[in-house]
Every structure is written in C-alpha cells, then in structure tokens.
Amino acid sequence: MMATTLLSFLGRVPRTEQGYRETRYDFGDGNLGESTAFFGWSLQRRIKAERLVIMGTSGSMWDHLFEKDVPLAGDEVDAQMKLIDAVHAKAVTAECLAPLQAPLAQFLGCDAYLEIIPYCRDEREQVELLSIMARHVAPGDTVHIDITHGFRHLPMIVLLAAMHLKTTRQAAIEGIWYGAYDSDTGEAPVYNLAGLLHIAEWIEALHSYDKDGDYGVFAPLLGAKGEKLKKAAFFERTTNPVRARSELRSWAGMDHGYLADDPAAALFREELEKRIAWHQDSDRASWERALARRYLEQEDYVRAIIYGMESIISTEINERHGEIDDYESRDIVKDEMRNTRHEFRTLSNLRNALTHGVRSKGRATKKLLESEQELKKKIRDLFRRLKVL
Numbered sequence: 001m002m003a004t005t006l007l008s009f010l011g012r013v014p015r016t017e018q019g020y021r022e023t024r025y026d027f028g029d030g031n032l033g034e035s036t037a038f039f040g041w042s043l044q045r046r047i048k049a050e051r052l053v054i055m056g057t058s059g060s061m062w063d064h065l066f067e068k069d070v071p072l073a074g075d076e077v078d079a080q081m082k083l084i085d086a087v088h089a090k091a092v093t094a095e096c097l098a099p100l101q102a103p104l105a106q107f108l109g110c111d112a113y114l115e116i117i118p119y120c121r122d123e124r125e126q127v128e129l130l131s132i133m134a135r136h137v138a139p140g141d142t143v144h145i146d147i148t149h150g151f152r153h154l155p156m157i158v159l160l161a162a163m164h165l166k167t168t169r170q171a172a173i174e175g176i177w178y179g180a181y182d183s184d185t186g187e188a189p190v191y192n193l194a195g196l197l198h199i200a201e202w203i204e205a206l207h208s209y210d211k212d213g214d215y216g217v218f219a220p221l222l223g224a225k226g227e228k229l230k231k232a233a234f235f236e237r238t239t240n241p242v243r244a245r246s247e248l249r250s251w252a253g254m255d256h257g258y259l260a261d262d263p264a265a266a267l268f269r270e271e272l273e274k275r276i277a278w279h280q281d282s283d284r285a286s287w288e289r290a291l292a293r294r295y296l297e298q299e300d301y302v303r304a305i306i307y308g309m310e311s312i313i314s315t316e317i318n319e320r321h322g323e324i325d326d327y328e329s330r331d332i333v334k335d336e337m338r339n340t341r342h343e344f345r346t347l348s349n350l351r352n353a354l355t356h357g358v359r360s361k362g363r364a365t366k367k368l369l370e371s372e373q374e375l376k377k378k379i380r381d382l383f384r385r386l387k388v389l
Contacts, residue, residue, distance in 0.1 A: 002140040006049035007133055008040035010056035010065075011149030020064050023188045025179045037064055039148040039179040039190075044108070047144055047175075051111045053136045055129075057119055059090035060149075065114075066100060070107045075099060092116065120157055130161045134168060143171045147193075148179040155193070162197055173197055195264075202268045206275075213237070213298045215276055223259050225251065232276075239306050241287045242325065248279035284324050285314035292388050296379060299372070304379060305351045308388045312337065312344060315387070343385045350379070 014021045020037035027033075033042055038061075044052055056062060063084045066072065072080055079099035086092045097114040105112035115132055118125035137143055143165055147158050158176060165171040176193040198221075205217045216233030219226030232247035252273075258265040278290035288311035295304035313333050317324045322333075337344040349365050368375045383389040 002142070003050040003138065004047060004142045004144070005051040005053065005137055006040070006044055006047060006144045006146065007053045007055065007136065008038075008043065008146035009148070009150035009154065010038065010040070010054050010060040010062065011151075012059060012061045013037050013149065015061075019067065020061055023179070023181050023186075025188045025190050027190045037061070039177070040146050042179070043144065043146050043177055044110075049110060049144065051113075051136065051141075052108060053113045053115060053133075055115045055117045055132065056092075057117060058092045059087075060092065061087065062092050062097065062114070063087045065104060070104055072100075072103055076103055120151065120153065126157050129157060130164050133161050134165060137165050137169045137171055139169050139171075141169065141171050143173050144175040144177060145173070146177045148177065159196055159200070162194075163200055166197070198262070199264045199267070202264050206268065206271055209275060211298065213295060213300060213303075215272070218272060221259075221262070221265070225254060225258075229276075236291065237303070239303065239310070241284065241291060241307075241310075245279045245287060248276055252276075252279070283314070283318065285311050285318060288314055289388050292383065296376070296383070299376065301375060301379060302351065302354045305347050305354070308379075308383055308386070309334070309344065309347055309351065311388055312386050341386070343382045347379075347382055347386070350375075 022035040022037045023039075024032040024035045025039055025042045027046065033045065036042055040052070040054060054065065063080075066080050066083070076099055079096070083092065083096050083100065086096045094114075094116050097116070101112060101114050104114070113136060115136075117132055118128050120126045120129055133145075143162070145158055145162060147155050150158070155176075155178075162173045162176060166173060173194055176196070178191050178193055179188050180191060181188045201221060205221060208217045209215050214233050214237060216230040219230040219233075222229065228247045228251035232244045232251065234244075235241070235247060236244035258269065278287050278294075281287050281290060288307045292304050292307035292311055295301075295307060310330075313330050314324050316333050316337065317329060320333075322329050324330075338348055339345075346365070349362065350368065353365060353369060368378050380389065
C-alpha cells in the first residue's frame, strides 16, 4: 500500500550541560511549534508520515531520540544506557539501536526504523546510502527527505537519491527539507528544496532529446499546452513534417506556451526553442534538410536517410515549380532520381537495408552495415554530394 515516508538524517548538534541545543523551526506559517534539537520531530508532527526512517552515523546523537517521553522498561532501559555510552564513544551500532526501535515506533504511532549509515566518503559508501534509502520506500510512496542535520556534502547525494527514488520506485518527492539555523539571530527558517528536482527534470529532458530527438519529453513539463509538442514529436518521428510543423507553430504561437508558475522554464526556454527552430524555415525542403542533419548527429540513421531523401525530392519539385505536397509527384521524382543519381540510389538502398533488413547484393553496402563509423561517414558524404548538408 502506498504510504507517506519521511527519511530523516540525524546528525549531532552542540551539547551543553542542559542537553543538545534546541531550536524552534519556522515553516513560514506563523506557528513556530515546539523547541527541539532534532528537526525530524518538527517535520513528522506536520506531515504525519506512516513510515519514519531515521538515519545517522555511529557518531550521531542517537541518545537524544530517547531523552524525553519515550516509555522504556526492563531491557529497554539497559539498552538506552548502553546507547548513551556508545554515543559518547561515537561507536553506535545497529545492535545498539535494535532493542529501542519498537518502543520508539509505538510511542510515535507509526512505523519507525533506525539505520546506521556510512559517512559517504567515497562512491561505494554513497551508493550504499542510496540503497538504504530505497529499501524503505515502496513503489508509489510519497516521500519527504530531511537533510537538516546531515553532512555538508549530503545535499548533493540526497538530490541524486531523490532522482533515484523517482525512477526506481515511482515515488513522489514532496519535500527535501532543510531547517537553516542562524546562530546570530537564533532563527531557523525552513526551506523546501524539492524544486531542484524540477530543474533536474528539465536537464534530463534536454539530455533525452539530444540523445533521440523526441521533444515529446518536454510535454510533461509544460502541462496541457505540452500536448502540442507531444503531437508534433509523434508526427515528426513518423516522418510527417507537415503535420509536425503545424503543431509546433501552434504551440509557439501561444501567448503562454510555458507554465506561468514554473521559474525553471525561463532557464531552459532558449535551449528548447533552439531545438525546435526548424519549424521556422519557410519551405518543406528546408525543414527536411534540418531534420536529416539532426537525426544524423543523433545517429538515427533511418530517419536521417528518410528525411535526407525527402529533402532532395522537395528541392527537385521546387525547381520544377511543381506541387510539393502531391504524393504522385513525389513518387515520380523519387523514381527518376533513383534512375539518374547514383548517390540517391545508394541512399535508397541503405534505407531499404536498414528499414527492412534487406540483404544488400552490393558488397559496398554490405560493408557499410558492418561499421557504424563507416556508415555515418558514407551518409555524411552522400548528403554533401546531394546538398543536404
């Protein structure tokens, strides 16, 4: 069952004779709440997670979790005394925490887990932390992560951990929380850094587009208006540039093609529009040339050849002042080009071999299909000869 999970890091705040330093955290709603040394308590009172995972190292202030109201009896009291000694020695182990986990969960009224984590000094330890966090998150969970008391380098690791949970657990990351204590003023405003994940989503979308040319990946970032980009991507990838351009022009003509409340969109707007700029060209041959070049760079050789051939056909029809969108005219020109232009015929043979798995009778074509480097070089050479590049 999907649940709300709070993953909270337990560090070690300064301690005096009166105990660990306490702070009243300000969530910005005018209610400072109770004073506490561990921000996780304040956050748990607000979000009421069904699953609370407290993570700390062997030197974290584990004893603080049991200083006040958690009822302990018998062996649990002995376990608490041993834990206090281990905290002072910075030698807390999972065995120290195990007897105290159940009474803490009963007191809090939720599932509670106490995890010893590594110091995350190298890649192996950093991956181990991601694995520990993922172990406590079920598919579809809503997740909050508290980084207030973690190491200084922890936020970078947690950002990757949050991305990992989104991908592998389909988790909804509602918050990456940081209580920023100011020693000069004594104030502690609380910030939610989950917006960084949205920036990461834009970066991931740009990377995905540059890899395979599908700008439909931007659609989820643009809300309902992004559906036009999704449709345009579909038409482009099914080699229908006319319909693709129509959808792109419709999206670009919107007064607000981007979500008004998305500051990240402004950061990436120029990059996105640069990637779909082909629709601004005035004629079909230009669109097709631009797409052929782009797909060649993205090593999508089938689409590169298809658009390259179509651009050559469009150019020839333009020079004849024919009807560029007439299928019969295009077929006639294509047949003529196959019979009269060796380079065009070679492209056509490569297309057939790549698309249909047709075994080429020509040794040259067969050899090209055995080396991606040679294939790309040959297509680029043919494109230059046929003025696609």
